[in-house]
Amino acid sequence: MKIGVMLLSSPYQTEDADTALHFVEAALARGHEVAGVFLFMDGLYMLNGKVATPGERNLPQELAALASRVRVVGCGTCARFRGVVKADLIANARLAGLTDLLEMLDGCDRFVTFGG
Amino acid sequence: MVDASEAPRPRPQYCLHIRSAPYGTSGPAEAFRVVQAFFAFDHAVTVLFSDDGVLSLVRGADPAPIGMKPLSEAFSELGGLWGVDIAVHRESLEERGLSVEDLVPHQEDAPAYRLVRTSELEALLASHKAILRF
Numbered sequence: 001m002k003i004g005v006m007l008l009s010s011p012y013q014t015e016d017a018d019t020a021l022h023f024v025e026a027a028l029a030r031g032h033e034v035a036g037v038f039l040f041m042d043g044l045y046m047l048n049g050k051v052a053t054p055g056e057r058n059l060p061q062e063l064a065a066l067a068s069r070v071r072v073v074g075c076g077t078c079a080r081f082r083g084v085v086k087a088d089l090i091a092n093a094r095l096a097g098l099t100d101l102l103e104m105l106d107g108c109d110r111f112v113t114f115g116g
Numbered sequence: 117m118v119d120a121s122e123a124p125r126p127r128p129q130y131c132l133h134i135r136s137a138p139y140g141t142s143g144p145a146e147a148f149r150v151v152q153a154f155f156a157f158d159h160a161v162t163v164l165f166s167d168d169g170v171l172s173l174v175r176g177a178d179p180a181p182i183g184m185k186p187l188s189e190a191f192s193e194l195g196g197l198w199g200v201d202i203a204v205h206r207e208s209l210e211e212r213g214l215s216v217e218d219l220v221p222h223q224e225d226a227p228a229y230r231l232v233r234t235s236e237l238e239a240l241l242a243s244h245k246a247i248l249r250f
Contacts, residue, residue: 004246006248008143008249008250040146041142041143041146077149078146097153098149098150098153099153099157101150101153102153102154102157102159105130105245105246108246110246111245111246111247111248113247113248113249116133116135116143116248116249116250
């Protein structure tokens with residue numbers, strides 16, 4: 001099955017980002033294809049490679065590790081509203097428009113929203 | 117884009133479910149952006165308002181004093197767009213002391229709000245390929 005994921009909330013404020021990561025890892029482990037992860041609204045903060053979490057789990061870097069196998073895309077407008085620029089992004093991630101979200105939706109069998 | 121006068125309304129594959137209050141979070145405003153993108157690319161969509169999300173449609177809301185733009189007028193215009201179906205959860209309105217008369221009127225010639233009861237929500241949501249919650 002082809003699965004798409006969207007995250008709307010920021011890491012650390014709630015458990016949504018953790019759950020989204022675990023969901024993607026579990027889907028891949030079960031042999032499903034993950035069509036992509038779209039970071040929207042405050043979910044965009046998951047693309048900030050400057051996040052530092054001494055002694056704690058670094059969720060953006062966990063996402064970066066997944067991004068070598070899964071398409072990871074953030075909303076470019078959301079990034080501008082939050083002062084996140086391309087140079088800040090985690091490895092293998094990119095910023096795009098809502099057309100990428102539509103393509104992701106069209107290309108998957110199931111789509112799951114976290115943080116909505 | 118498809119001319120509304122030439123094409124029948126298709127059955128939407130996607131549902132945007134707006135549950136959060138306007139202005140309290142950016143959810144409804146971002147959902148509005150997504151609806152515009154769906155429309156621009158000829159994707160039919162259902163926009164379902166429930167819980168505090170129904171407050172996005174209340175007429176007379178003026179968020180100018182807090183530096184924000186009114187969402188209700190923007191949402192009222194969506195119902196007239198090709199492929200955009202607006203549904204409102206009836207019980208969410210009633211729980212907040214509201215009725216459809218309290219909502220912003222649709223544009224002329226646009227279909228009326230589709231009021232959906234709790235007992236109908238499951239079937240409505242299940243009829244879509246994907247649901248995006250805001």
